[in-house]
Amino acid sequence: MTLFLNVFKQSLTITLFVFTMMLLLDYFNVLTKGRVNNLVKGKQWRQYTISSLLGSTPGCLGAFLNVSFYVHGLISFGALVGGMIATSGDEAFVLLAMVPKQAMFLFVLLFVFGIIFGWLSDKIAKMLKLQTCSHCTLQVVHENEETKYFSKQIIIKNYLNPSSARIILVSGAGFVTMAVILGLIGSNSWNLKQIILLVLSVISFGIIATVPEHFLKEHIWKHIVKKHIVRIFLWSFFAIIFVELGFQYWNIEEFVQQHMELVGLLAVLLAIVPESGPHMIFVMLYAKGLIPFSILLASSIVQDGHGMLPLLSYS
Numbered sequence: 329m330t331l332f333l334n335v336f337k338q339s340l341t342i343t344l345f346v347f348t349m350m351l352l353l354d355y356f357n358v359l360t361k362g363r364v365n366n367l368v369k370g371k372q373w374r375q376y377t378i379s380s381l382l383g384s385t386p387g388c389l390g391a392f393l394n395v396s397f398y399v400h401g402l403i404s405f406g407a408l409v410g411g412m413i414a415t416s417g418d419e420a421f422v423l424l425a426m427v428p429k430q431a432m433f434l435f436v437l438l439f440v441f442g443i444i445f446g447w448l449s450d451k452i453a454k455m456l457k458l459q460t461c462s463h464c465t466l467q468v469v470h471e472n473e474e475t476k477y478f479s480k481q482i483i484i485k486n487y488l489n490p491s492s493a494r495i496i497l498v499s500g501a502g503f504v505t506m507a508v509i510l511g512l513i514g515s516n517s518w519n520l521k522q523i524i525l526l527v528l529s530v531i532s533f534g535i536i537a538t539v540p541e542h543f544l545k546e547h548i549w550k551h552i553v554k555k556h557i558v559r560i561f562l563w564s565f566f567a568i569i570f571v572e573l574g575f576q577y578w579n580i581e582e583f584v585q586q587h588m589e590l591v592g593l594l595a596v597l598l599a600i601v602p603e604s605g606p607h608m609i610f611v612m613l614y615a616k617g618l619i620p621f622s623i624l625l626a627s628s629i630v631q632d633g634h635g636m637l638p639l640l641s642y643s
């Protein structure tokens with residue numbers, strides 16, 4: 329029972345970190361609406377750099393933006409490939425939470441590889457005369473989305489007749505903040521990690537409590553919570569359980585060391601799946617020191633998270 333409680337607590341900590349990072353990215357993306365297109369348009373090397381930079385940011389948002397830019401003819405095929413190479417999905421948040429130094433080094437490598445292979449991909453596509461996307465007139469943008477995020481009138485209006493989503497999210501954010509303060513989530517002692525966790529939970533609570541109803545429902549509730557957070561928690565929980573039980577009842581360390589080539593091949597093959605979850609196992613194995621950085625890097629290069637899904641729906 330103690331094992332499951334510890335794993336549950338660790339999974340909650342990871343999920344809180346991921347939720348806050350995704351919330352901040354979504355929040356920033358909406359606040360800067362309409363300014364990204366002008367930044368992306370330009371010479372190819374600028375496209376490679378920006379798409380790889382977006383791809384190397386934690387989560388799938390950068391990959392989604394790159395797909396959107398591609399289908400609207402703003403970036404080349406090579407820039408899209410570079411962005412996908414730089415992307416490592418939602419596991420990037422987990423890496424930041426567990427091994428921040430190695431995670432930052434990985435992101436830098438993926439960014440550089442994205443630029444290089446983006447350029448090579450355009451050269452190969454040109455040689456093969458590959459027909460790529462030039463422009464798409466379909467664009468989904470919330471043009472009428474509320475932009476007064478700190479308006480007293482809007483905040484008061486939201487609480488005079490609160491939606492069920494706001495009640496659930498505000499109550500949940502308040503509970504999580506109190507749980508962090510009491511040491512129920514994170515560490516039992518007040519170290520730097522626990523302070524950062526408290527700051528993140530307070531930021532989440534502040535954003536949830538003040539954003540307009542549209543952002544709350546469409547971006548936080550329907551997007552982050554329903555599409556990502558539950559899945560991330562479950563994958564984190566079962567991945568940690570898998571590793572911990574492997575340590576206790578099966579000599580997983582010896583198996584991995586004796587079959588490192590097989591583990592590396594499996595990591596790359598699973599990374600092809602357009603889903604963030606399976607890659608989590610190898611993130612946990614790396615965090616436990618069971619696999620080398622090279623396997624994590626190879627898996628991260630192939631891994632696109634959910635970024636490939638909108639492209640599959642397009643072509």
